[in-house]
Amino acid sequence: MIKAWRQAPVNTILQPATIITLPSIPQAQERGPAVEEKVRAHLLVKGRVQGVFFRANMRRTALENGVAGWVRNLPDGHTVEAVLEGPRSAVERVICWSLRGPPLARVEGLEVRFEPYRGEFNWFKIIY
Numbered sequence: 001m002i003k004a005w006r007q008a009p010v011n012t013i014l015q016p017a018t019i020i021t022l023p024s025i026p027q028a029q030e031r032g033p034a035v036e037e038k039v040r041a042h043l044l045v046k047g048r049v050q051g052v053f054f055r056a057n058m059r060r061t062a063l064e065n066g067v068a069g070w071v072r073n074l075p076d077g078h079t080v081e082a083v084l085e086g087p088r089s090a091v092e093r094v095i096c097w098s099l100r101g102p103p104l105a106r107v108e109g110l111e112v113r114f115e116p117y118r119g120e121f122n123w124f125k126i127i128y
Contacts, residue, residue: 036089037087037088038085038086038087038088038117039086039087039088040083040084040091040115040116040117040118041083041084041085041091041095041112041115042082042112042113042114043080043081043083043084043111044111045080045082045101046079046107046109046110046111047078047105047107047108047109048078048106049079049105049106049107050080053102053104054101054105057102058080058094058097058098058101059124059126062084063124065086065093066090067084067085067091067124068085068123068124069082069085070083070126071124072127072128
């Protein structure tokens with residue numbers, strides 16, 4: 001079983017600990033391994049997510065999963081914004097991580113908007 005989200009409609013709000021269990025996808029046998037779809041996701045993470053190393057930990061998690069993009073704090077003091085690009089399963093892993101964040105964070109809400117993949121990034125950086 002894969003614990004992740006399927007592509008959600010625009011402006012979907014996911015509450016912490018909301019995980020949908022999906023059946024495993026069988027591999028193509030005659031054509032060889034399938035190339036995984038690349039996706040782009042725009043995230044707004046709300047709660048106690050500033051001043052708790054959320055951005056640094058998201059960058060580490062994204063790099064570990066082969067996801068490119070950026071993350072930044074918004075001026076309201078309680079929201080982090082991020083754009084993620086990469087293979088669907090890798091982006092979904094970073095989204096799942098965002099529901100809890102690092103140990104000192106308290107995520108109260110997560111908005112995920114899937115957008116057309118652009119291939120815009122070959123790095124993941126923190127924007128200050």
